[in-house]
Amino acid sequence: MKDFSFKIPQNIEFGIGSLNKLPNILKNNGSQHVFLISDRGLEKIGVVNKVTEIIKNGGINCTTYLDVIPNPTITVVNEAAALYKECGATTIIALGGGSPLDVSKAVGILSKFGGKITDYEGLNKVPGAIVPIIAIPTTAGTGSEVTASSVITDEDKNYKFSIVSYETLPKYAILDPELIMTAPASIAAACGVDALIHAIEAYLSKQSSPFSDAMAEKAMELIGKNLRNFIKDRANEEAACGMMAGSNFAGISFAWARLGNVHAMSHPV
Incomplete structure (x- = not known):
């Protein structure tokens, strides 16, 4: 290691x-x-x-x-x-x-x-x-x-x-x-996918560590389980909590493991 x-x-x-x-x-x-x-x-x-x-x-x-x-x-x-x-x-x-x-x-x-x-x-x-x-x-x-x-x-x-x-x-x-919980469905979807990609890129990063992997894994679990339910009904308290926590954990993961090609390409686009 x-x-x-x-x-x-x-x-x-x-x-x-x-x-x-x-x-x-x-x-x-x-x-x-x-x-x-x-x-x-x-x-x-x-x-x-x-x-x-x-x-x-x-x-x-x-x-x-x-x-x-x-x-x-x-x-x-x-x-x-x-x-x-x-x-x-x-x-x-x-x-x-x-x-x-x-x-x-x-x-x-x-x-x-x-x-x-x-x-x-x-x-x-x-x-x-x-x-x-x-x-x-x-x-x-x-x-x-x-x-x-x-x-x-x-x-x-x-x-x-x-x-x-x-x-x-x-x-x-x-x-x-x-x-x-009052976000439009389009915003909830776009932001949720962004958070999921943060976790995926951090997990695949060459700079990842056991710490960042742990945060990324939990982020993917929470977002994967709650994203569709949250887009369907933003008033779903459990889904909103899962997305908020998942986004935060994804942020922590890429703060230390960095991101990858998806976000690199987004800048010139």
Whole structure:
């Protein structure tokens, strides 16, 4: 067996209604003012308001940036970072799918270390711990709440670049299956297949280890058993829990084993 290493540096809360633990997590982290990064779609369906109400009812100030777009750009990152610095927050809450989480990691980097976000492109260019992030995923797909990657689009060069550093891992993740139970069937399907492919690619990776294999195997079991039921009925609590946990385990597996050709080809496509 070859040498391998891993660490579990995060605090993860899982369960129906676990979103309500957010104020206590913030207080335990010493956060009196938070910066919530999300998108207009989640604002429109009331998810942003639900989260901000929980924060404010806990006696904590909250500033929001809601202009995240799919395949987020350098412009979006710069806008959000400027507002973060201006508002005086000390913690970032990343609410949504992969895009808000990617932007949150990039904002956390710029707010701590400055410069241009392209300065951090590549592997292990982030010099230390970034601004604390609490990740609240609203899809069972990306696994970004437990991965070390942030993918940003450079509009001028018309390409996506990746920042890969374990310093960008969110400090906390709240996995509340209720947040994915209103997703459209098409979104549930696309995100679920994405999570399944994460697990498969990590399992087949040349960089896999017994640790990443264990996470990938459990992810494939959970997603394989629950994906069809979840697409059929997003209100199926058991299926939603299985998909949320499976997506998370798949994310952990590829955070340490990396991905393969499917995701490599997706970037130029």
